[in-house]
Amino acid sequence: MVNPNEKIPSVEQKMANKKTDYQLSYLKELEAESIFIIREVAAQFEKPVLMFSGGKDSILMTHLAMKAFYPARIPFPLLHVDTGHNFPEAITFRDELVERLGVKLIVGDVQKYIDEGKLVDEKGYSASRNALQIPVLLEELEKGKFDAALGGARRDEEKARAKERFFSHRDEFGQWDPKNQRPELWNLFNGKKNFGEHFRIFPISNWTELDVWQYLHVENVPLPSVYYAHKRVVFERDGVLLAHNEFTPRRPEEELKEMMVRCRTMGDMTCTGVWESDADTMEKIIQEVATTRTTERGARADDKRSETAMEDRKKKGYF
Amino acid sequence: MAENTEYLKPKTNSQIKNTELLRFTTAGSVDDGKSTLIGRLLYDSKSIFEDQYELIREVSERRGEEGVNLALLTDGLKSEREQGITIDVAYRYFATPKRKFIIADTPGHIQYTRNMVTGASTANVALVLIDARQGVVEQTRRHAIIASLLQIPHLVICINKMDLVGYSEKVYEEIKEDFEGFASKLDVADVHFIPISALNGDNVVNRSTNMAWYEGSTLMYYLENVHIGSDHNLIDARFPIQYVVRPYSDEYHDYRGYAGRVAGGIFKKGDEVMLLPSGFTTKIAKIDTYDGELEEAFPPMSVTVHIEDDYDLSRGDMIVRVNNTPEVTQDLEVMICWFSERPLQPNGKYTIMHTTQEARCVVKDVRYKLDINSLHRNLEDRNIRMNDIARIVLRTTKPLFVDKYYRNRTTGSIILIDEATNNTVGAGMVI
Missing domain, CATH: 3.40.50.300 (P-loop containing nucleotide triphosphate hydrolases)
Known part of the structure; x- marks a missing residue:
């Protein structure tokens, strides 16, 4: 090292330096941090729940939770807010995963809320059930008396999320107050709250998109098939490719075409763009992610609505 | 370019x-x-x-x-x-x-x-x-x-x-x-x-x-x-117990593992260790992870430790090396940085978090306020407001297992929580 200022190391430092391999790789360190947070949730809260969207980040979350409590089962259920507009492959995958992990799955059914007249669908070509997820999520959390909801959000995803805490306090209305967040120092996480309030917990805050892919690859974690390149009928809207599906009405000028595509993120079919790609293996996906010059949320129509779309949704209780 | x-x-x-x-x-x-x-x-x-x-x-x-x-x-x-x-x-x-x-x-x-x-x-x-x-x-x-x-x-x-x-x-x-x-x-x-x-x-x-x-x-x-390999303390073995893993399944009927993150030193299978607060000694039977058993564990790894004898440990206890123990004390001298709009209350009571332990504490004394621009010690003004840094004395309701902050940033740090608002109001470093 080029450091002329370096002081003569103490005996202790020398001892510590003698074996240089007491250093974790960055993926192992991220894993250790996430496992610590997940265990902290199980220790500090009475009734945690893991918010499961079916995407790669929540699949990573279940993998880390499984490691955290091994050989015991994950000591909390999964909660999936199902808009009814998911990729069918994602639902099949979800059910198999739940079976494998031996955990309980709770489904918040958006369609049911609509049928009961509690919610109304958006109208128009770009209608999405994204906003409808918020009331369903909040009601399911309340119904289950959950006091901590674990989520797979990452700080690198979006600028409002860059300021999110690991332990994120929510008031009795489930709202996020970005100006009044609790400081988090060292490894000390304050999960104290009043009755009726809850926490959102983000154990993979410090992972980037590429970290997630590298880790899923190294760990051989199975993923839904839509993440790999496949043939699909799509159409283009506002520069984004959308999968042809029964829930998204097309404008007359939006022509269907068949292409090799894959999902970079996975949400509803109505608002998740697919991506022209021939990456049909994990290696190719990593290669693609590493060289990609646009953000993964760039293909999410829900984030394109305004510059502060995410910040505004988070304040209302989105995760 | x-x-x-x-x-x-x-x-x-x-x-x-x-x-x-x-x-x-x-x-x-x-x-x-x-x-x-x-x-x-x-x-x-x-x-x-x-x-x-x-x-x-x-x-x-x-x-x-x-x-x-x-x-x-x-x-x-x-x-x-x-x-x-x-x-x-x-x-x-x-x-x-x-x-x-x-x-x-x-x-x-x-x-x-x-x-x-x-x-x-x-x-x-x-x-x-x-x-x-x-x-x-x-x-x-x-x-x-x-x-x-x-x-x-x-x-x-x-x-x-x-x-x-x-x-x-x-x-x-x-x-x-x-x-x-x-x-x-x-x-x-x-x-x-x-x-x-x-x-x-x-x-x-x-x-x-x-x-x-x-x-x-x-x-x-x-x-x-820049060499960061020795930024962690690899000398003083400290393992705060975070969570007890008990599968309650037929396959792992007697499994009782202590999950946590190594806060200092290197733990090896077979090491003679002391349990705090009891002071009993035993040996490490194995260090377990999902990916298999490990020969040794060091910071900041998250692992599950098993001990040989049948002692009942719980969250907040600590596994340390015999002959190298942290200070077990109810009296702490800390440098505190104050985070809250409500000033530090002399004789005030707060919840204190330290590693995986939690206790209550009372502020016994404010020694001085530190001028953050000049390092000057102000002995006159002991009103500790938001963003102030001060040296204070705390007395806790139960013993904590602490190291000095300069030896170990994990076992030497605490936070204070206001019992009325649940907010984190102070962050302290043990002197």
Whole structure:
């Protein structure tokens, strides 16, 4: 090292330096941090729940939770807010995963809320059930008396999320107050709250998109098939490719075409763009992610609505 | 600039194994070029995506700014962009083939001392910016003092805006000497100086051709190569128990593992250990993980430890080495940074969190308030308000197992929680 200022190391430092391999790789360190947070949730809260969207980040979350409590089962259920507009492959995958992990799955059914007249669908070509997820999520959390909801959000995803805490306090209305967040120092996480309030917990805050892919690859974690390149009928809207599906009405000028595509993120079919790609293996996906010059949320129509779309949704209780 | 394609290659499996994680903190105000420097690091390491860049280019243009304002990348919240300042700690990420970096980007004004302390608490490196035209100012000293108090192992002083002083070696040397004179009063082991221009990219990622007199490394080279292998304490074995793993299944009927994160030292299978608070001794039967048993565990690994004898341990207990134990005490002397608008209450009672332990405590005494700009000890004014740093005495309801903060940042740190609001109101370092 080029450091002329370096002081003569103490005996202790020398001892510590003698074996240089007491250093974790960055993926192992991220894993250790996430496992610590997940265990902290199980220790500090009475009734945690893991918010499961079916995407790669929540699949990573279940993998880390499984490691955290091994050989015991994950000591909390999964909660999936199902808009009814998911990729069918994602639902099949979800059910198999739940079976494998031996955990309980709770489904918040958006369609049911609509049928009961509690919610109304958006109208128009770009209608999405994204906003409808918020009331369903909040009601399911309340119904289950959950006091901590674990989520797979990452700080690198979006600028409002860059300021999110690991332990994120929510008031009795489930709202996020970005100006009044609790400081988090060292490894000390304050999960104290009043009755009726809850926490959102983000154990993979410090992972980037590429970290997630590298880790899923190294760990051989199975993923839904839509993440790999496949043939699909799509159409283009506002520069984004959308999968042809029964829930998204097309404008007359939006022509269907068949292409090799894959999902970079996975949400509803109505608002998740697919991506022209021939990456049909994990290696190719990593290669693609590493060289990609646009953000993964760039293909999410829900984030394109305004510059502060995410910040505004988070304040209302989105995760 | 030539496309540096090395940054765009994915890592091979052997690279992944050798890639380390480095956390660094920056502090600064609007004018010293901190945001520009971060933007430059992200941009030159290809960590800015085209759509992000396009967005800030548009915003810069709309505001009538000259060129693309890289600083816009780091302003996150609506209220911050409106005011043009950073209020909170923002986390940024970038990676090179050698390391992954986490930047805790914090505001530099005195009213944000608490944010700086937060960002500094987990950092390996503190990056302090000096405007070459102004030299060492109050804010520089404040950042260095915070880095020293929080025991950040490495301090790198970037003397920025060298382009505005004609890339003068003399200016650089004078500032360096000035800072060294002041730093001798601080407890910082490793200080490094780099002359840069964040705006033009001199000595940030690429070597400057304007300062032939400078023979040291670029900032990126420094960040990629600074030795962080001994930043953790590998001497004093400390394992705070976080959670007890009991499967309650037929297959693992008698399984009882103690899950936690190694806070110090190296634990090996067969090691003779002491259990706290009981003081009983036993041996480590095995160190378990999902990926199989380990021969040894060291910080910051998350593992599950089994002991040979059938003692009943629970969260908050600690496994340590026989003959190397932390102090078991109810009386603590701490340097505290105050976070709350409601001042510290003399004789006030708070919840205290330390490793995985929780207790209540009472503030017995305020020894002095520390002037964060001069290190002066103020013995007269003992009113501890938001952003103040003070030395206080605490008495806890039950014994804690503590090390001095300079020995171990994990077992030497505490937070205080207001029992009425549940807010974290103070962060303390054991003296």
